[in-house]
Amino acid sequence: MREIVTIKDVAKRAGVSTSTVSRILTPRNNTYMRDATRERVTRAIKELDYRPDVRAQSLRGMIGTKTIGLVMPDTLNPYYQELAYALEEICYKERYGMLVCSSKNSISRELVYIDLLERQKVDGIILTTVGLHKARLDGLIKRGIPIVLIDRDVPGTVVPTLFSNNYMGGCQATQYLIDLGHKKILCVAGSMNVLSNIDRLKGYTDTLGKNGLEIDKKLIIRKGKLTYKNGYKIMKDLLSKSGDEFTAIFCLNDLVALGVMRAIHEKGKNVPSDYSVIGFDNISFSSICNPPLTTIAQPTRIIALNAFKTIRKWKEQALLKKKHRFWDTKLIVRESCRENRFR
Amino acid sequence: MREIVTIKDVAKRAGVSTSTVSRILTPRNNTYMRDATRERVTRAIKELDYRPDVRAQSLRGMIGTKTIGLVMPDTLNPYYQELAYALEEICYKERYGMLVCSSKNSISRELVYIDLLERQKVDGIILTTVGLHKARLDGLIKRGIPIVLIDRDVPGTVVPTLFSNNYMGGCQATQYLIDLGHKKILCVAGSMNVLSNIDRLKGYTDTLGKNGLEIDKKLIIRKGKLTYKNGYKIMKDLLSKSGDEFTAIFCLNDLVALGVMRAIHEKGKNVPSDYSVIGFDNISFSSICNPPLTTIAQPTRIIALNAFKTIRKWKEQALLKKKHRFWDTKLIVRESCRENRFR
DNA sequence: AGAAAATAAGGTAACGTTATCATATAACGA
DNA sequence: TCGTTATATGATAACGTTACCTTATTTTCT
Structure with missing residues (x-):
């Protein structure tokens, strides 16, 4: 049988109300609790293998879904794979989930994915677009979806856009x-x-x-x-x-x-x-x-990090000015070049 | 201002109740509706750029979160990248989101990710484990998370496991x-x-x-x-x-x-x-x-497809018997081998 | 014409949480 | 000792949606 453990089960087992359990899950600074109570609840959580439902938390609470969406033109292109890798590393540290989407250089596919991410109420979208129009992008922003562009611009818009130089x-x-x-x-x-x-x-x-x-x-x-x-x-x-x-x-x-x-x-x-x-x-x-x-x-890692940070710090002022940012590239010398002595 | 459009806004604009709007979003066979009403609602949805919130839908409704989790030992390994690619293709067709997780061959990291996916209430987990124990896996199953293993076995357990031969x-x-x-x-x-x-x-x-x-x-x-x-x-x-x-x-x-x-x-x-x-x-x-x-x-694509299918058809009987399935490999002849004439 | 069935829509509670308010007890200062 | 504040917990409503039940209108059949 599918046995979903909820906060009510925990509350019952610990002999407290759901509010008390919730206080432990979402620790705010100004909350009082007896040590004995805290311990009883913590034990109940362990014993029942309880894990809060992020959907419900984000629906009611002030936190988001702890999920971001990454939309790339081509998942098989090693450059984007490394971008995804760098981003995953950051998401892991922050305990975020990362929805990986490949538009395959198709704008219709990109739009389907953006739509999907919006329905999933991701906390932000990191996008290398293959041709999004200003109107669509402005719509997204109006609806409150933090969005960061990487590598490619959408002309006429004011979204933060991150580039390699x-x-x-x-x-x-x-x-x-x-x-x-x-x-x-x-x-x-x-x-x-x-x-x-x-x-x-x-x-x-x-x-x-x-x-x-x-x-x-x-x-x-x-x-x-x-x-x-x-x-x-x-x-x-x-x-x-x-x-x-x-x-x-x-x-x-x-x-x-x-x-x-x-x-x-x-x-x-x-x-x-x-x-x-x-x-x-x-x-x-x-x-x-x-x-x-x-x-x-x-500077893949730097770009990934800044994309994530930008999403997390998203405020209304992100709208106020165009923010194009560039980071330095670097020459990596290996063995495929040699001095030209002859011609 | 962050302006979230909800089903209530749509209902108000169309002059109907939320129930009626919902009926359009979740079409069941046995529902009646006047064409004029349907059209008014559809128009309101378009005009407001309304998109239902999957969290709320899955919390209340019978559908899941339309998300699956893919946990792999190494996202930079091309073999797993191709597995991810094949899976993403299927997810796209089905309008599922795919949370990509790299355990980096670390069991603790794998556990963190599985925990995260469980909190996110994904509809299923596709896992190439680096050393999950039977107890943990049984816990997941008891809690109703469909899970499919790929390439690697967890001894003593009854989860469907898919292999290349x-x-x-x-x-x-x-x-x-x-x-x-x-x-x-x-x-x-x-x-x-x-x-x-x-x-x-x-x-x-x-x-x-x-x-x-x-x-x-x-x-x-x-x-x-x-x-x-x-x-x-x-x-x-x-x-x-x-x-x-x-x-x-x-x-x-x-x-x-x-x-x-x-x-x-x-x-x-x-x-x-x-x-x-x-x-x-x-x-x-x-x-x-x-x-x-x-x-x-x-047979990467076949494995990916079957993993997805298994999750979607997950029923209690999945528990009843061990299901190891193998698919044929194939020799790809290119240019790195030659007849041995000398020794 | 009247009853039964089909059609069309609304009302309400619930999903699993947390924010907010309310309440009860304990500790403190005069 | 009493009033005031600090501490500790509970009750309730709400997040955005849908399942289920109810009600109102038509249509159909006898």
Whole structure:
């Protein structure tokens, strides 16, 4: 039989009222209780294996549901997995539950999930949107759902939005290659016009310019998605033509970098002797692959922590001003880049 | 201002009672309603952007919380990520929320999470335990929490437990290598005594025996965890001594296989020309790595689907008998194995 | 036409908690 | 000793919803 133990059962067993039991569950500072009573109740709780029902607590009380929702474009993308991991760590410490939702780059799916999270009355939503509109977002906020955006902006709105400093990362990667003596640097940029990619690309072009190097449009590949498969395909095509136009490759994420490296190896060429390759994201596999990938690390943990904090401190003033915040990226040197001595 | 729209607001706006609104939210077959009324209510819901509160619904009604909990030993392990992915897909279709919890191979952390999920009154828990005891599990069941175990057993209990046929996978991998002409096959098995590993190892030894090959205990490495790092270390040690005692390597999971391959490459040797390597799990990176890894795929999606189904159909009879179920593994041939012509 | 059945909606209590108010006893200061 | 405050607990209503019961209107059948 399904035997649900409630606060009434505890009260009866301890010979007190439910109020007294409740006082133990929700300790406020200004409450008096005899030690003997406290002990009797505590014992009853233990003996009955009682656990308060968070639904009921949050429905009546002033606490929330102790749950947050994380909505990401792609759960299989290692970068988001690491974001989820960092966030889970924080949730664990705070004894929060984390509802993980993958929009799979579909806006309709994202909306279904946001709706679901709202019905579940989560204490907040952390969202990397694939195209939420201002109206929807404002609706959410009006209805009192704390929401924090990560990596991607919703134009015209005032929600706190947290970013890696993607521009900085683009600069770091490019400058590193230039310092190694590379002058002709291919950039595999993908076709998607999300802010993070635009910034990385801008970092690339600006840094070329700052170093007095020419910006060759033929060296900026803006097609397809930033996936392993696409990186492989792009590089394969390029190498089948000539492959002489560049000595280094800046990939806008690690996944494409992996695909690019695979195509290079298949062609019988070597990384880093023939081509230097640098990625972005520092996914866990970039330290494992062959050769280990030099890349730009995002401040994932810091972003996760601040997202959580923002939700917890959510007040009306969050609405008052646009709050874009950026955190520094970091160059991680491994073995996929080498000095350019020849060309 | 935080403006929570409730069923009362909808009722008021539509000019009906809350009962009538509720009837629309929870459609039972035997309910009558005038079309005009239905339409008025539906419109009010839309206009107010009303969304029912799942907490309240589940507290009063007969539905659950539409949430399940997934507890895994390691969220960063690609195998579990793919399990989570498969499960999320099912949850999405059913409009369930999924609380993702990583025990990080710590039993105390696992217990904290199970406790949290119980307080959240999830409709079920899907658990790959790192060492739950019978007593705890029986407690959960007594308290009416549907629970399904995956990959790992809790001895002496009667909970439905779902497995890949790890023994079969061990046989498939070993037989494949034998069919390629390998006679001396190293097995990197790790020290952990979990059922899945024991079964994989048994598949290995049984298949050797069935093919009339000697079982050389020196070729079974039972130390450390099944991680990339450890695989690398083990193979590096082995190669620094001699490396002549075997021509093929069966790794109990893909992660170690990746580490093993790295060590081989670092030694200037080649996979598959010098050593054939086969893994287990078919993690996404096994198709991306260099060379792409031949491996054994687990029926992850099937397991996820059945776990969910089991929870939904949870009845008292689930208690009546032990239900261990196994699903077939599958050999995935890629490029890390080759015929053994020389030794 | 009258009774029975079908249709359509409202009223109320309850789910498991806690906030708030009320009450009872004990301790204290004059 | 009495009034006042501190201590300790109980009673009740409410959170947002739905199950169940009740009531009012129609429709249908004889």
